[in-house]
Structures are given as C-alpha cells and as structure tokens.
Ligand SMILES: Nc1ncnc2c1ncn2[C@@H]1O[C@H](COP(=O)(O)OP(=O)(O)OP(=O)(O)O)[C@@H](O)[C@H]1O
C-alpha cells in the first residue's frame with residue numbers, strides 16, 4: 229500500500245470546562261508500526277483516543293487518517309473565552325465525523341472499561357461488528373435474500389473467534405467470560421470491522437504476568453496476520469517495552485517525551501513523571 | 509425410508525384433495541338438496557313448511573351460516589315425515605353441515621404431507637427447521653377455523669382470539685422499539701389512531717359515504733380502496749408521522765422520545781376530532797360502515813404475517829444492530845453502526861406495524877372514534893410487553909392473549925352483583941373488575957420482574973427436551 233502515514237495528530241487539545249485533558253498533542257504513526265501512548269492516571273490518554281474516534285470533538289486541532297482530514301476544530305461559542313490550551317493557532321475548517329463514520333474508514337478500537345454487548349453471546353458480539361460491511365438492505369436482510377453474505381459474515385466471525393482463541397466459548401454470554409477473555413473478545417469484535425488501524429485502550433489491564441506475555445505475542449501476531457497498524461495505551465511497562473516500535477509519553481495532557489523504548493526507559497522526565505509515581 | 513415418506517405424503521395429499529373437492533362442492537349444494545328432499549313439492553301445499561324452508565334459504569342468502577344451520581335443523585326435524593332422505597341426500601347433508609371443518613382438516617393433512625416431503629428430500633438441514641413450524645401454523649389456523657365454526661363467529665372465545673391477535677401485533681411492534689432497540693416510546697395509541705382512521709376513511713364504500721359523513725355533505729373523499737391496500741396505507745401513514753417525529757427527537761441522546769411521542773399521541777387525538785377536518789375525519793363523530801372482516805382467520809393471517817416479518821427482521825443483521833444499540837450505544841457506534849439511522853429505522857417500522865394493528869382494531873370494532881385512543885391504551889400495550897417480557901416476541905404474544913382473555917372474559921364476573929342464596933357477595937359490582945385486574949398486574953410486575961418469558965423465546969424444542977440442537981452442535985465439532 230502506498231500510504232506511509234497512518235495517523236497524524238496536529239495540536240489536538242481537549243478542554244472540559246476549565247480542565248485541559250489533552251493539551252497540544254501532536255503525533256505521527258506510520259503504517260505497520262506498533263506505537264504506545266503511556267502516562268500516569270488521568271494524563272489524558274483515553275481522551276486522546278476519544279478525539280481520534282469521534283466520541284469527542286476536540287476543542288482545537290486536527291486529526292488526519294491516511295492523509296485525509298477526519299477531525300478538525302477550533303474553539304467555538306463559550307470555549308472562545310474559556311480556551312486555555314497552549315497552542316494558540318486555530319485551523320479554520322470544522323470537520324466532524326461520528327464514531328461510526330470513522331470506524332467505516334478503517335479505525336477500530338477497544339475500550340478501557342470493557343464495553344461488550346451484555347445480552348449477546350461471544351459469537352453474536354463479533355457478528356454485530358460485521359454489520360457495517362453489509363451490501364444487503366432492510367428488505368433483502370429481512371427476507372433472507374442475503375443468505376450468502378450472512379454466511380460469509382458468520383464465517384468471518386468464527387475465524388476471528390478462532391484467532392483470539394475463543395471458538396470454544398462461542399455460544400457463551402459475553403459477560404460470563406473471565407476478564408482476560410472478555411478483553412480478547414473485544415479485540416476480535418474490533419477486528420470484525422476489518423480495520424487498518426487498531427486502537428487498544430489498556431488491553432492488558434487486570435491480567436497477570438503470564439497472560440500479559442501471551443497478549444504481547446498475540447498483538448504482534450495479529451499485526452502480521454491482518455496487516456494492522458496498532459496504537460495502544462498501556463500501563464504494563466514490560467508489554468510496552470517489549471512490543472512497541474515507538475512510544476509517546478504524556479502527563480497532564482502534554483507530551484513530555486517520545487522516542488524508541490530504550491530512549492524512554494532512560495528519560496529522566498519520564499521517570500520523574502511516570503515511573504516515579506506509578507511504581508511497577 | 510425416503511420413498512415410504514413420500515408415498516405416505518402422496519396418499520395424504522390425495523385424500524386431502526379429494527375431501528376438499530367434495531367439501532367445496534357441498535358448499536353451494538343446499539338449494540338443490542332442498543329440492544331433491546322435497547321431490548313431491550309438498551312445501552308448495554303446506555304454508556308452514558314453505559315458511560320454514562324460506563327461512564333456510566333466506567339465511568343462506570344473507571350469508572349467515574349459523575342461522576342457516578339452525579333453520580335447516582328446525583326444517584328437517586319439523587317436517588321429516590314429509591321429506592325423503594336417500595343415502596345420497598344424507599351424505600350431501602353431512603357434507604354441507606361439516607364442510608368448513610372438513611376443509612380445515614384436509615388443509616392440515618396437506619401441511620403434514622408437505623412437511624413429510626420436505627423431511628424426505630431435504631439435503632441440507634435448512635428446510636427441516638421449517639417443516640415443524642409449518643405444520644404447527646397450519647394446525648393453528650385449522651384449529652381456529654374449526655373452533656369458529658363450532659362456537660360461532662361472535663362467541664366470547666372468538667372475540668378474545670380476534671382481539672388477542674390484534675393486540676399481539678401491536679405489542680410486538682412496541683417490543684421491537686422498547687424491548688429490542690432500547691428506545692422508550694409512549695406513542696402507540698397515536699400511531700394506532702392514525703392507522704385506524706386511515707383504514708376507515710379509505711375503505712368506506714362510496715355508497716355508504718353520504719350516510720357516514722351526513723354532517724359534512726358526504727365528505728371530501730369520494731373513492732374507496734380495497735381493504736388490504738387500505739391496511740398497507742394505514743401502516744405507511746403511521747410510519748410517515750413517526751419519521752417526522754424521529755427527525756429531530758432521535759438525534760438527542762436521552763429519553764426525549766417518550767415525552768415527544770406521548771405528547772404527539774395526545775395532540776393527534778385532538779386533531780382528528782377537530783371540526784375543520786370533518787370532511788375527512790368526520791370530526792368527533794364515529795366512522796362506520798367501512799369494510800370489516802367476517803372471520804377470525806383474517807386478523808390472524810395479517811397479524812401472523814406481520815409478526816413473522818418482525819421476527820425475521822429481529823434475527824437479521826439489522827435486528828442484531830438494534831440489540832447492540834440497546835446493550836451499549838457507545839460500543840455500537842464504535843462498531844460502525846449509525847445510531848440515528850438505525851433508531852429511526854426501528855421507530856418507523858414499529859410505528860408502521862402499530863398502524864396496521866390500528867387498522868385491524870378498527871375492523872374488529874366495526875366503528876372508530878378518535879376519543880377512544882387514549883394514553884390508557886398505550887399503557888395497556890406497555891403492560892402486555894412488560895408482562896410478556898421486554899425483548900421476547902413470544903412473550904408479547906402470549907401476554908396479549910392472556911391480557912385480553914382476562915380483561916374481557918375471565919374477570920367479567922367481578923362486575924356482576926352476585927347473590928348466593930339471600931347473601932350478596934361483597935365487593936362484586938360494576939368496576940371491581942378493573943380493581944382486581946390492577947392487583948393481578950401489580951403482582952406480576954412485582955414478582956415476575958422480567959415478565960413471563962424474560963428475553964427468551966418460547967421454544968418447543970426446549971419444552972419437550974429435544975436435544976437436536978445440542979447434537980447438531982456436537983456433530984459439527
Ligand atoms: N467527559 C469528561 N468530562 C470532564 N472531564 C473529563 C471527561 N473525560 C475525561 N475527563 C478528565 O480528563 C482527564 C483525563 O482523563 P483520561 O480518562 O483521558 O485519562 P487516562 O490517561 O485515560 O487515565 P487512566 O490511565 O486512568 O485511564 C481526567 O482528569 C478526567 O477527569
């Protein structure tokens with residue numbers, strides 16, 4: 229593929245009332261990379277994800293996906309007076325995409341506080357995420373004229389469950405699965421949207437060291453198998469150092485360091501802000 | 509094994525077709541039969557006999573089967589000494605008296621034959637799943653037909669079945685929105701009203717319009733559409749209003765829909781009674797003399813088809829998207845589901861079927877008046893949905909019949925003042941039924957929080973402990 233830049237953030241700022249959750253964040257992710265975003269609790273990592281995926285419209289700044297402008301905003305209305313972000317230049321365009329539109333472009337995500345469809349089985353959870361690929365319309369789907377497509381979607385869902393090692397739990401209710409499996413199910417569900425860029429919000433949260441190690445292998449594996457670019461938020465330093473090509477570190481919404489894992493490990497600012505606070 | 513099944517099916521089919529043939533030919537045989545029985549033309553000389561005989565033919569012409577049979581029995585009993593009964597006549601008489609039941613039974617046999625053929629020829633397992641429901645549905649419809657012919661069209665049982673089927677459709681349409689998509693709407697009565705009025709207005713025969721619209725010079729509309737088309741338009745009219753309401757309201761995040769739809773239902777009720785619209789809606793007067801159904805099979809067929817369509821929809825990829833929205837909007841949106849488009853879709857479809865239900869209700873009541881479509885009606889439907897189980901279609905259907913049977917039939921005695929000897933039973937008087945009814949409902953809501961079915965579906969397989977599903981799953985592994 230000719231796309232070199234998968235994702236680019238330019239001066240993204242997200243301000244809630246007086247709280248600047250993300251402040252002048254600029255970053256750049258190339259195709260096929262695994263990039264990690266780290267920082268202490270409340271640093272604004274999840275908020276950054278929400279700005280990329282259209283959950284929030286950022287107060288200021290722009291997001292490009294494969295060189296296409298998908299999000300752009302400047303302080304509007306009440307925010308004109310309230311704005312206290314560090315970056316004082318404002319893009320003139322306003323571009324807003326809803327989360328479903330951004331997913332359709334090829335950006336999928338998982339959630340920090342697992343959001344599975346509670347009344348549905350593992351299989352159904354994955355199957356729902358194939359809905360956006362449908363060629364059928366309401367009538368053909370209701371009258372089952374789309375059975376070939378339905379068959380393909382079901383096969384895809386099974387393959388993905390197999391890929392994350394959950395085929396045996398196919399018909400179990402998603403919420404009845406243990407924590408680690410729910411996290412993997414969320415990844416399978418995100419993969420069912422056939423993304424090119426996968427955003428993982430703390431995929432190893434609540435996992436023990438063995439599970440975390442297995443997850444690291446798994447993430448590297450799916451990158452290869454599905455040709456993915458991966459952007460992840462994570463607190464487990466071993467995992468981050470192990471699989472990331474590059475790392476961004478933020479604190480209080482601002483970037484404090486960026487570089488290769490080795491560089492981050494020895495960066496005094498990072499140690500002060502992050503490792504010093506959150507002892508591993 | 510295969511050939512045996514097909515042979516049995518063939519034999520069944522031949523028998524069924526033969527019986528249907530004879531039964532259908534017996535349908536119009538009565539006038540001829542009356543002639544044959546009275547070969548000597550005795551009726552012409554006996555005034556009483558002639559009158560009795562005319563009563564039979566009159567009833568026949570009216571199309572009132574019950575009356576015809578009653579008068580026929582009277583005629584045959586009263587003048588048996590003057591009539592000749594050959595074997596042929598007796599057989600024909602038997603056929604005439606029983607042809608509906610015979611036809612229904614034969615259709616049932618045909619369904620079994622079809623199911624057998626499907627079982628025998630099916631290579632994939634796809635159609636086998638269809639065969640059993642097919643037979644059950646045929647059995648249900650034949651059963652209704654037979655019961656209707658035994659108890660009469662207007663018996664309490666048939667009343668409950670007819671109204672129950674209509675309420676079932678409306679409850680399922682509400683469940684599609686409230687139970688499956690997680691949108692809380694309180695506008696069902698409003699959409700039913702639109703459906704009922706659209707149907708009535710469009711289907712009143714032209715010759716009746718002058719009388720119905722007597723205060724409005726025969727009304728504005730001077731044409732009349734066939735009933736089925738009118739029903740579809742009734743649904744579309746309701747859907748159109750839903751579309752308009754949905755445009756602004758469904759973009760908002762929280763539960764504005766409940767308030768908006770409740771308000772809409774109240775407004776629409778007033779609008780339809782507005783004098784200025786009289787040439788179309790007949791103002792606050794009744795709409796009547798439109799085409800109605802004469803057999804319970806009609807509402808059953810239409811409600812059945814509609815509920816089947818809703819069920820298919822819910823199990824399609826769109827239905828899965830609706831359930832995803834209900835379970836977690838944020839996750840659903842992150843999976844590429846357009847929230848507004850899908851909410852709007854669910855709302856419009858739900859209202860379409862509420863409109864169709866309203867049209868059927870109009871036919872059932874034979875008259876329509878806007879004032880009757882109060883929010884209490886919406887709460888009735890909501891209760892049925894809650895009692896049946898949010899997110900269970902079969903629950904809504906079962907609860908509808910129970911609700912209608914209880915309110916129209918089983919609890920009726922509570923309204924009658926009753927004496928046991930000289931002792932008057934306390935509390936029993938007009939209005940007590942509603943009190944008892946409310947108590948029953950409160951008990952259900954308190955102790956069966958999730959309703960009769962929860963969000964599960966009624967399944968024969970589960971009921972008779974059928975292990976086929978489990979076996980199939982096992983085979984695949
Ligand atoms: N919707 C919101 N409204 C107001 N404040 C918010 C909102 N979302 C996040 N915040 C604030 O923004 C800051 C950053 O939150 P965020 O969830 O992005 O942190 P995080 O880096 O993901 O932390 P953690 O590691 O705990 O997940 C926090 O102070 C939080 O309280």
Ligand SMILES: [Mg+2]
Nearest residue numbers: 273274275340
């Ligand atoms: Mg977070």
